[in-house]
Amino acid sequence: MMKKNCLIILSLFFAHFLFSQNENADAIFEKFIKEFTLEADGSTSYREYKQLKLITQFSFNRLYGETFIIYNPEFQNLKINNAYTVMADGSKVITPPNAFNEVLPRDAAFSATANHMKEMVVTHTATEMGATIFLDYTLTSAKGYLPGFMGNVLIQESSPIAELEVIVRIPSDQELNHRMIGLRTGPEIKIEANQKVYAWKFNGVQASPKEPLQGKYQLSAPRLLFTTAIGVAETINWLTNQQAFELQINDEMKAWTDNLRSKQTEEIETLMTIQKAVVENIVFERYNPEWLAYRARTPEEIWKSNGGNKLEKTLLLATLLKYANFNATPAIVGPKSLFDEKAINLTIFDDFVLIVNTKSFGTIYMSAVEISNQSLEYSLAQNIFIPLSKGISRAPVEPMKMDNKINIKGTISFNEELKPSGTMEVELTGANNPFLLLQNDKGKFKSLISNKMIKDDDAISIKNSNVAKSELLVKVESTESISDNNGYYSWQLPVITGGFEKWRIAYLDKTRQSNLFLPYPIVEKYSYTITLPLDYTVINKRFNERLKNNVGTVSVEIKPKGNQIEINRELKLNTQMIYQIDYNEFRDMINFWLDKNLSTVVFKKKD
Structure with missing residues (x-):
């Protein structure tokens, strides 16, 4: 009897909490499942299931009328497991075939190298106040898409979540490095057949704040990081083990660089002139390099196409500066507070810079996609920089701290x-x-x-x-x-x-x-x-x-x-x-x- 009464009290408390959360919400995720699986053959999959209750007209006219799923058909396969809407009166409407449309992702526009990317636009039908959207899909990635099985999962969405579950499956003979940030909770771990299953369960998750000045990485948001990758050296070797990182230059690129150098008398002027030419004259293709599994074209190919993503433009600038007798090393950048040197997670990194050693002014950190007034190590002082040198293991770099x-x-x-x-x-x-x-x-x-x-x-x-x-x-x-x-x-x-x-x-x-x-x-x-x-x-x-x-x-x-x-x-x-x-x-x-x-x-x- 005591146990039954406790369950009733907990249920009433949970219902009251959800009511207070949902009182001003446009919608609520009644159930949300994010499931990550590593298969024995090295392939991975991500399954997402969401059950979304629409409360206001704004929720389906502006917020959740469509779902967007970006994927790379060269490495990934998308399967829609289920899609339907239950209307306010209880009638079920299956999402029709013409509600699934593939388009080119916006960030891949004007890019020759990313024009094969797909964005599945799922238009949710029969939406109205009180309706519930159901969507279940699986995205499968081929072996080698990333250097390991890894994820970076925010424990929040744009609307409250009544019930959230994050599931990670790996072969039973492997180990998973995981870290929960911002919440004191651990996973339930069990063995199912030949898989080790980690499950994190959350109830009454608040909506993500809509406040300004939260920072690029949303570091105050609770998140789960996990990876099967081990150390920095192995991961960086995977990334740099491609021809692009040999930084080879052709005669046309040499002549162009020589022409710029001939017009400058100071080392710093040469450095900034070459940077400005790459920033302004080589088109910045804004898609995430992760979309292409961090596979980069060679600097010569980037030069001939007159465009590249942030990683590619960084490699091109490094190549030109190297020819101009600068010691310029590309580096990948991510927040220091999320970095774990013993279990590196590539998904926390989303920026690239060049670390340039000069004779006159020491080390200068610079971008290949924008020109800054100052070396970047000061404005990026809370980040970690990992040099990307092919065949050379380089320790992560922390910028020198200084008063601004x-x-x-x-x-x-x-x-x-x-x-x-x-x-x-x-x-x-x-x-x-x-x-x-x-x-x-x-x-x-x-x-x-x-x-x-x-x-x-x-x-x-x-x-x-x-x-x-x-x-x-x-x-x-x-x-x-x-x-x-x-x-x-x-x-x-x-x-x-x-x-x-x-x-x-x-x-x-x-x-x-x-x-x-x-x-x-x-x-x-x-x-x-x-x-x-x-x-x-x-x-x-x-x-x-x-x-x-x-x-x-x-x-x-x-x-x-x-x-x-x-x-x-x-x-x-x-x-x-x-x-x-x-x-x-x-x-x-x-x-x-x-x-x-x-x-x-x-x-x-x-x-």
Whole structure:
């Protein structure tokens, strides 16, 4: 009797939890199964079964009217096991044959190498409020599609899940390395015939948050990682064991590179010129290299086709730089927190860069698909880099950690026409240091100062610039007078637009369901001394306040005196991940920093 009562209580609690979850949901997955199988012959399969209850019109008009399944017919086979809809009145409608249509995936558009890819579009019929969609399909992959059996499964979907099951099957004589992140739960393990079966079961899974600033990898989301692969060396050897990684170059490519080199006198100019040519002139085919099992064409083939995916463009750039006497190594990039050197999982990696050793400026990390203002190791400091050298085992690389600082000391004076001018001493480090931009064209630094206060390139003097830190002396001058607003004038302090300003955080909600992920930790400091004409007086009141908490520090000091004012502002964010428990303190800091009253000089003419 006691056991029966406990079951009733648990059932009522579960029903109440689901009701609270579903109260504002557009749909609910009543049941979701993700099943991964490794066969004895090395082939793998993925089966997905979902039972989706539609609650609102939005759910079937915009969210779940169709299901999209991308696959590579050269390696994979798709089988639809079952597809139907049960309408609100209980009638069952089988999905008709014309509801299954194969199209080219959007990211494979304009790509000659990926135009064989398929995207099965399953259009769900008989949808209405209260209807339930049923879909069951299996995607089978040939042996060798990946270097091992591996998966990266988020334990959440865009709508709540009443019952979720993740099943992994492997031959009974093999071992599975698995790691659950964000949840304290383990699998049920059993033997079925010749297979070892791991099963994770979840009830009442919340919908994925729809909040901004969750980061590229959604690192705060619960996930399951599993793999049968062993170490880094074996996996990277599998990836690099192809002709493309020999980085061979033909005569046409040599002549093209020689022509670019002949026009440059400095090593850094040659490096950036070759990078720019590859980024801008070789078409970026945006499909995921995993679609083609990481099989890459040779640099010569990429060159002749004038296009490639991110991996291929990285190999092409490495080949051209190698010929130009640079030591350039391709590397695969992924989040360090998900990386396990003893059980590597290739599915956590989704980016490629080049690690280039230069004689003048040391090591520079750069992309083959976009041009950045700075070497990438600072903005990617929370990632791991694994060099991709054919036949050579290279240890994973962790970027050097460094403060990402902005330090501005400005002296500004207003003339009788109320036009500001003066000097700014600028110190920029880490991710905030536009080192590559300054080497390419220092005039572009004008776009990194707000208020359009730099008239020409001669106003910018570079005192020192290397990958770690740049120091500049900038003459600022505005041709525009401050406008009169009923006898009062206001002027916003200039800022570096490449720091916190670039993140475009203008508003933060009062509450948050997920951790917040910043691009990188930052220290941003401005010290201004501003002088007005003698017949004007500052309106700003004296102010000095500082907030310090687990997230960091923010402080503002305002010291007015007659026609002068000194303003010191500093924002220090210690960590990239703002945990939910610290969100309110973070919000208080940012609201304080964003208060325009504390970054605006207000003045008027003396009575």
